[in-house]
Amino acid sequence: MNLASPRSLFFLAFLACAAMLGSGFYLQYVIGLEPCPLCILQRIFFAGAGLFALIAALHGRGRRAYSLLILLSSLAGAGTAGRQIWLQTLPADQLPACLPPLDYMMQTMPYADVLWTMFHGSADCAEVNWTLLSLSIPEWSLLAFVAFSLFALIQFFRRG
Template sequence: MPLASPRSLFLLAFLACVALMGGALYLEHVLGLEPCPLCIVQRVCVMAFGVICLIAALHAPGRTGVRTYSVLALLSALAGAATAGRQVWLQNVPAEELPACLPSLDYMMEALPFQDIVRLVLHGTADCAEVSWTLFGMSIPEWSLLAFAGMLVFALFQLLRRA
């Protein structure tokens, strides 16, 4: 039995990213959960993964193209998994050991150099350690980490497949 074409699988991966972003926007705008800096970075990684998959699906690349898109998707998923992993770790650190909360992103953009903003955002703060919503006992970052694990498996499958 032949495997599904890389093009159709990239399209399915893109649609999964659309569903993930729809869920994130639902949590934000309907349930009122404000995303922390690490959540925003994870959203960017999901969107990057989705855009890469959409371009791959529209391009319908050959074997070399599939590998190229797969590597790019893999890098995006790795960045997202690292960010989600950091947030899960922060949620399990005792409260007294957490870094202080950050000022708003707007204020940091006006007052700090870009590299300092990136460093502070990726480091995470007490904001990122707050568990404000769970589903089946798992927090949003844990679900996010699970989604990025799926993206990693997908990207590796596309990268290593023979057909």
């Protein structure tokens, strides 16, 4: 199989998404960082992009449709990461109130309200608990989502 074939590239994109998810789970379960609601949403968008990339790699057809799905998932993830970065720049007195745990919200609130509350973010989302090369987790996520978006656009407009 040609390394630059669309199927190979989609599989590499899947592996990159899996690595991003693995990093998040490592930070949660080994390092002990609890994900905020926006972090959880970013994981969902990484999983979506990765799932579409894996299906595209296995299916071998519909490159443009799968590229569009990866692009949509990546753009939604980039928006979520951007929102979290914005929350991290706010002064403490302008931050939204902290949220109850996600499992409690799922039991007591309608799903639409839970999603809206998660997208809105909270003061928990503004904490910077970990950095790598002076970039926080949402900044790394934003870079990854931009890279996945560019990948999806290149695959969408690629000939052949």
